[in-house]
Amino acid sequence: MKVLIIGGGASGLVAAISAACSGFDVTILEKNDKCGKKILLTGNGRCNYFNDDFRIDKFNSQNLEILKKIINAENKQKILTFFDELGIVPKKQNGYYYPFSNQAITIRESLVTEAKLKGVKIKTNITVDDITYQDKFHVKTKEEELVADIVVLATGSKACPKTGSDGLGYILATNFNHHIVNVLPALVQLKSNLPFMSKWDKIRSDVEVKLYEDNQLVKEEVGEIQFTNYGVSGICIFQLSSMAIKGLQNNKKEEIVINFMPWLKDSLITYLDNKIKKMHKRKISDLLDGMLNYKIVNLILQKNHINQDCLYNNLSFNQKQQLALDLQSFKVPITGFNGFDKAQVCSGGVCLSEINISTMESLKQKNLYIIGELLDVDGLCGGYNLSFAWLSALLAGEDIRRKNDKIKTN
Numbered sequence: 001m002k003v004l005i006i007g008g009g010a011s012g013l014v015a016a017i018s019a020a021c022s023g024f025d026v027t028i029l030e031k032n033d034k035c036g037k038k039i040l041l042t043g044n045g046r047c048n049y050f051n052d053d054f055r056i057d058k059f060n061s062q063n064l065e066i067l068k069k070i071i072n073a074e075n076k077q078k079i080l081t082f083f084d085e086l087g088i089v090p091k092k093q094n095g096y097y098y099p100f101s102n103q104a105i106t107i108r109e110s111l112v113t114e115a116k117l118k119g120v121k122i123k124t125n126i127t128v129d130d131i132t133y134q135d136k137f138h139v140k141t142k143e144e145e146l147v148a149d150i151v152v153l154a155t156g157s158k159a160c161p162k163t164g165s166d167g168l169g170y171i172l173a174t175n176f177n178h179h180i181v182n183v184l185p186a187l188v189q190l191k192s193n194l195p196f197m198s199k200w201d202k203i204r205s206d207v208e209v210k211l212y213e214d215n216q217l218v219k220e221e222v223g224e225i226q227f228t229n230y231g232v233s234g235i236c237i238f239q240l241s242s243m244a245i246k247g248l249q250n251n252k253k254e255e256i257v258i259n260f261m262p263w264l265k266d267s268l269i270t271y272l273d274n275k276i277k278k279m280h281k282r283k284i285s286d287l288l289d290g291m292l293n294y295k296i297v298n299l300i301l302q303k304n305h306i307n308q309d310c311l312y313n314n315l316s317f318n319q320k321q322q323l324a325l326d327l328q329s330f331k332v333p334i335t336g337f338n339g340f341d342k343a344q345v346c347s348g349g350v351c352l353s354e355i356n357i358s359t360m361e362s363l364k365q366k367n368l369y370i371i372g373e374l375l376d377v378d379g380l381c382g383g384y385n386l387s388f389a390w391l392s393a394l395l396a397g398e399d400i401r402r403k404n405d406k407i408k409t410n
């Protein structure tokens with residue numbers, strides 16, 4: 001039996017290792033000159049490859065009920081055992097797993113070495129253009145046509161196409177009548193039309209952000225926000241992005257409300273009134289500078305036409321109220337988002353209802369497996385996307401091994 005794995009990224013490498021244990025003839029076809037180019041970029045070069053909080057609410061899919069069946073303690077252990085047996089010593093930080101080396105290359109090299117040791121053939125600089133089925137799979141590349149009994153589609157999504165995942169996998173899947181849930185960028189920066197965005201460029205602040213959809217609160221996050229000259233970025237924004245983007249696509253009004261003082265539980269006016277009693281005569285800017293980035297202070301004072309030198313005690317109650325509103329509930333209308341080239345992952349993909357979720361085998365075509373980000377599954381930042389890539393690959397590999405056992409017993 002010949003197994004062809006299309007794509008040598010995170011999921012393709014693991015599927016190859018797992019399937020090769022069967023004794024089948026396994027080959028990876030990878031379009032880049034090396035496998036796992038995207039792995040090197042993950043976790044800012046450190047590869048956040050897993051998260052202890054492996055739970056269904058960390059994932060998005062049109063078919064979460066189906067996905068739920070495999071996000072469980074048994075499969076969590078399966079992933080951890082795989083990496084343990086691969087020799088990866090984890091460095092755990094608040095439940096986030098990185099290789100102890102702090103280098104993503106450790107993960108890439110360990111996977112490639114293990115694949116080679118298991119007898120996997122790796123053919124690089126080969127792009128699969130088309131796949132058809134007639135008795136067997138016919139896999140077409142520019143150079144040749146290969147024939148296989150089992151095909152694993154592991155081509156990734158459209159996110160970060162410079163790493164090789166350019167969306168061709170969706171076309172390959174539709175050849176077998178698979179439906180594709182609308183593919184959109186996710187874990188990506190959001191754009192705003194606020195007039196003074198350019199003045200915020202590169203400012204960072206620890207905040208609490210709330211996402212409102214048609215004026216209803218839908219999600220909230222805490223973390224570092226980064227302002228850009230066109231909008232907002234940072235992990236807390238990435239976590240909200242998938243929802244905001246889907247809302248924009250459905251013509252919903254999306255708005256982010258920022259609390260620059262998440263540590264303050266009281267009203268800001270009461271807090272400042274009490275503070276000023278002990279601090280004597282203070283300018284408003286001096287008072288606020290001790291609490292947050294001075295550039296944010298300057299901008300919010302400018303927005304409210306308050307002179308930086310104005311003494312706090314000379315502010316009117318209305319001015320204080322407006323300041324408090326901007327510092328604790330600053331509204332940023334979301335009008336757009338960055339594209340696939342800037343996105344870490346995509347939402348949408350091959351519809352999960354057309355896959356046997358326990359084995360990742362297509363329900364449309366026997367012996368065709370679809371794994372990784374090509375499927376309609378996206379996770380939050382924190383190691384969840386790689387977790388799904390590994391898990392889907394391990395489940396497919398297991399099923400391929402079962403097929404070999406069946407052949408042997410027959």
Ligand SMILES: Cc1cc2nc3c(=O)[nH]c(=O)nc-3n(C[C@H](O)[C@H](O)[C@H](O)COP(=O)(O)OP(=O)(O)OC[C@H]3O[C@@H](n4cnc5c(N)ncnc54)[C@H](O)[C@@H]3O)c2cc1C
Nearest residue numbers: 007009010011031042043128155156164372373383385386
């Ligand atoms: C900057 C960045 C940082 C990230 N950080 C993290 C993180 O820290 N933790 C986390 O969990 N996730 C992270 N992710 C997401 C994670 O990398 C992906 O979800 C994961 O790599 C998906 O694995 P995959 O195997 O499905 O696809 P990929 O890893 O994209 O692999 C697909 C492979 O298929 C090849 N290919 C595509 N089409 C063809 C074809 N027609 N013929 C032959 N080969 C083909 C591609 O060249 C590529 O090598 C990050 C992503 C990015 C872009």
